[in-house]
Amino acid sequence: MHLAAPAIILAVRAHGEHGAVVRGLTPDHGVQAGYVRGGRSRALRPVLQPANMVLGEWRARTEDQLPALTVELVHSRAPLHAEPLPAAALEWLTALTGAALPEGQPYPQIHAALAAMLDAVEAAPAARGWAGAMARYELLLLGQLGFGLDLDRCVVTGSGADIAFVSPKSGGAVSRAAAVGYEDRLLPLPAFLRKGGEPDWADVFAGLAITGRFLARNVLVDRRADALAARERLVDRLKRAVA
The missing domain is CATH 1.20.1440.120 (Recombination protein O, C-terminal domain)
Structure with a gap:
């Protein structure tokens, strides 16, 4: 599974010591969830804010696996x-x-x-x-x-x-x-x-x-x-x- 798409971040949930499970709404593929490594880090916390616009890339070896997700900030609404x-x-x-x-x-x-x-x-x-x-x-x-x-x-x-x-x-x-x-x-x-x-x-x-x-x-x-x-x-x- 490989998907690259813009997304509106809907929810962020801590997972493990440093990671986060992020759910985003994409235009053509609906809600997609993924695991962001280091999602709770100082660098990524401002990016992973609900309502922010990001460019996401989801990758997984099987359809049943939670995909790994990398994100690039497109527009921040953090303020x-x-x-x-x-x-x-x-x-x-x-x-x-x-x-x-x-x-x-x-x-x-x-x-x-x-x-x-x-x-x-x-x-x-x-x-x-x-x-x-x-x-x-x-x-x-x-x-x-x-x-x-x-x-x-x-x-x-x-x-x-x-x-x-x-x-x-x-x-x-x-x-x-x-x-x-x-x-x-x-x-x-x-x-x-x-x-x-x-x-x-x-x-x-x-x-x-x-x-x-x-x-x-x-x-x-x-x-x-x-x-x-x-x-x-x-x-x-x-x-x-x-x-």
Whole structure:
């Protein structure tokens, strides 16, 4: 096995005294794991930071063997890890992607969207420019993994008009008319999740409430649920930042 590809680092785990197991998301080969010799050294620690862009080369004698991985830094986002809000965003985005995606399966749309999200966080550390996009990224990931939400037509009437809510059970959209009397049992659906545009903060948090519910129910289950702690920290920081 020999693969050379650009990758976004998703996770780094210490292995042995000096090495590290690194998982990276490549454009055409999905998540790839590899052992980096000396990955905990002073020279490599700044390179092996989640959200950094690297050029990786994976080599293994058999398909069952954990490949040896060498990396060359392409773009560092290490300075953002010193800023609380951007650091929380990078932690969540990489933790979510690393926990949700199976290894070795290509998800080019997710790779492109994650790269764009990381660029947005880097360009606007204050979050106004990327908080809504993060909800859309979570929605994309749900869809790519087979848990997409049907937000185009009301599950009760079949109409695409005046969609205003989401069923927390089915994930289907509900129109304002069909929701009468049941509003407190449904999740408000902000328009930007369906049509794009720039949401206000109330809509951002409404969107995150929807995607967070279905990520926790359908994707981040069992041992992968640990990743949700990173999301809780980020949402808490966002709420404090706009209070």
